[in-house]
Amino acid sequence: MIRVLMVSDVFFPRVNGVSTSIATFRRALAEQGIAVRLIAPRYGNEADAPDIVRIPGRRLPFDPEDRLVQWGAMQEAARREAASCDLVHIQTPFAAHRAGLRAARAGGRPVLLTYHTFFEEYLHHYAPFLPARALRGLARRVSRTQCNAVDAVVVPSTAMRDRLAGYGVSTPMEVLPTGIPLQDFAGGDGLHFRRLYDIPEHAPMALYIGRVAHEKNIGFLLEVAARLKARRPDFVLVIAGEGPAAAGLQRQALAAGLERTVRFVGYLERRRRLPDCYAAADVFMFASRTETQGLVLLEAMAAGLPVVALAAMGTTDILGPERGARIAPDDPDGFAAVADAVLADCRLRKRLTAEARDYATEWADTVMAERLAALYRQQLAAPHSPA
Numbered sequence: 001m002i003r004v005l006m007v008s009d010v011f012f013p014r015v016n017g018v019s020t021s022i023a024t025f026r027r028a029l030a031e032q033g034i035a036v037r038l039i040a041p042r043y044g045n046e047a048d049a050p051d052i053v054r055i056p057g058r059r060l061p062f063d064p065e066d067r068l069v070q071w072g073a074m075q076e077a078a079r080r081e082a083a084s085c086d087l088v089h090i091q092t093p094f095a096a097h098r099a100g101l102r103a104a105r106a107g108g109r110p111v112l113l114t115y116h117t118f119f120e121e122y123l124h125h126y127a128p129f130l131p132a133r134a135l136r137g138l139a140r141r142v143s144r145t146q147c148n149a150v151d152a153v154v155v156p157s158t159a160m161r162d163r164l165a166g167y168g169v170s171t172p173m174e175v176l177p178t179g180i181p182l183q184d185f186a187g188g189d190g191l192h193f194r195r196l197y198d199i200p201e202h203a204p205m206a207l208y209i210g211r212v213a214h215e216k217n218i219g220f221l222l223e224v225a226a227r228l229k230a231r232r233p234d235f236v237l238v239i240a241g242e243g244p245a246a247a248g249l250q251r252q253a254l255a256a257g258l259e260r261t262v263r264f265v266g267y268l269e270r271r272r273r274l275p276d277c278y279a280a281a282d283v284f285m286f287a288s289r290t291e292t293q294g295l296v297l298l299e300a301m302a303a304g305l306p307v308v309a310l311a312a313m314g315t316t317d318i319l320g321p322e323r324g325a326r327i328a329p330d331d332p333d334g335f336a337a338v339a340d341a342v343l344a345d346c347r348l349r350k351r352l353t354a355e356a357r358d359y360a361t362e363w364a365d366t367v368m369a370e371r372l373a374a375l376y377r378q379q380l381a382a383p384h385s386p387a
Helices: 017-032 071-082 095-107 132-148 158-167 190-196 218-231 246-255 273-280 295-302 315-319 332-344 346-363 365-381
Strands: 002-007 034-041 052-055 057-060 063-069 087-090 111-114 152-155 173-175 205-209 236-240 262-266 283-286 307-309 325-327
Touching (some): 002 017, 002 365, 034 365, 063 095, 111 365, 132 158, 158 315, 218 246, 218 332, 236 273, 246 262, 325 346, 332 346
Parallel strands (some): 002 034, 111 152, 205 283, 283 307, 307 325
């Protein structure tokens, strides 16, 4: 049994791709003989869970969904937990990185990190008062320093690997996406979801699921929705998720006369409500240009939902073969035309549905966990010494 300590500045109940990746790998790695202990923030009164150590922290004024953990408590927990683990796997670049790196080096243990977030194109959304060029330069320097301080870097896409190499990262990098627990997205009740949210049974429905944040380019999808409404007056776009851009997007939808066309349904419980939502839709639309992977695209495909999306950064790996998906132009008119073609052709949607489900099996959580377990074993076989 290999014992791995994961260290992160974020985890459920905070919903995002990092939390999903950690939870997916923890569950699938157990079948590979890997026991994972996790250090993560405490958000409220979460019930104690086996192998999860919660660290207290405080809300961030510009992003109240997240927590700034107590540095001393994080450092002490990492030092204590690493002593009984074989390897440390860092998931985020903040307090978790410093604490995990120190604990691993102090004990001569291998240390890896996963580069989840494309910070170069992320920071300026949350610090618009600072020069974008300076923020990009800072993101590159910090990323290069942190990646070169560990023994191996896991990247979720070839685009992210190439970008980090361009920063000057010389540490070995492994392209290893987060896998999909296929069983979690089967058997949703789409009709129940439509009735719950007063969406007509036969209305053409597009869907976005994910963090409602500026970098997700959801405003672009609202422009697409306006064009689809002009072609199909009963068209509905459902936006599921929470985030700091929600209020602004709701104002944008209202100003465009889309208050009945665009439905903001908030966070959806993952076990039942989320599969129901996927099953209710006719097409999944995604326009982010800054994804390191695009995990939600695979979730949609696992549910048998055809995808129409921009191919940019990490999503290119998933969308490139156009199996179960169509790549759309990066303009609202062109994007709307591709989405409308999918909505108009039942036979095409049926074929894309079959392709999507088949393609998703190649990205299953069990497949990716097996590859991560092999990487852990490779690192444990290599010599490591205390710093």
